[in-house]
Amino acid sequence: MPLSSDMPSRASQKEMDELRAVLKSCGLGLVSFCEYLAEELAEPGHEEESKAETYRGWFKKNRFPDRALLGKMWELLRQHDSFKASDLVKPQYVSGGIDKDLESALVELSRRVTDHLK
């Protein structure tokens, strides 16, 4: 997802709902996804310790992870076999390198095209 300075630092309800919907459509339960996150994000040497409960917290009502963690969640989900086997694509755009106003205008255009497809 494009990261820019005017973006809120935490994920939104919509973004968390999207993540939840994708997990469901991939047949991945919230608990097993959180266990997978805990294992993948654990510090070296602490892989066996379960931190799944921490990550489950981010899926509770009104508790939103910061944007960097949300990005990491998507990164790990993209690598998960269940997501790879699914019919879904999570577009990824890395911001920068072009005129900021033009970039915003084109992101808006991209949203319009998606809206038309949904």
Add this chain to the structure above:
Amino acid sequence: MSDQKKQNLTIVCPSCREENNFAQGEHVKSRCAKCSASFYGKKYKQIKYLSAGLIALSSMLGGYTASEISNETRLPALAEYRLMNLCINGDSRVLERSRYSIKEETCSCIVSKAVEDIDLTWNIISEERYQKWLFESMKEADTLCR
């Protein structure tokens, strides 16, 4: 283009890149003055360089300066890639693979039409509003590409 150039026909030799200039009314020779390679057996057409609008767009997309690309005939690959990439992936919402493919096709159409539009109409747009106009141009192409 200068008036003198407008009166000339220039054939760049396909073999040695020598410019062969012929004044209006002068007999056009069929061989290169430098290497004697024949001009026959080739198809010649006018080279269309990037318009001022596309040079400005390239500058916004990739930081190119006018002098770097004024002799180019199409948008630099990086600028085209960035336009397409933003149109396709700028919105990060999840899509089914089949819809993502349609989005790729739609964006290809939008970018082609918008670039064509910018090329044709740039001269009637004031510099102050070219950015806004670029977006309008792409929005219009979006409607045409559905």
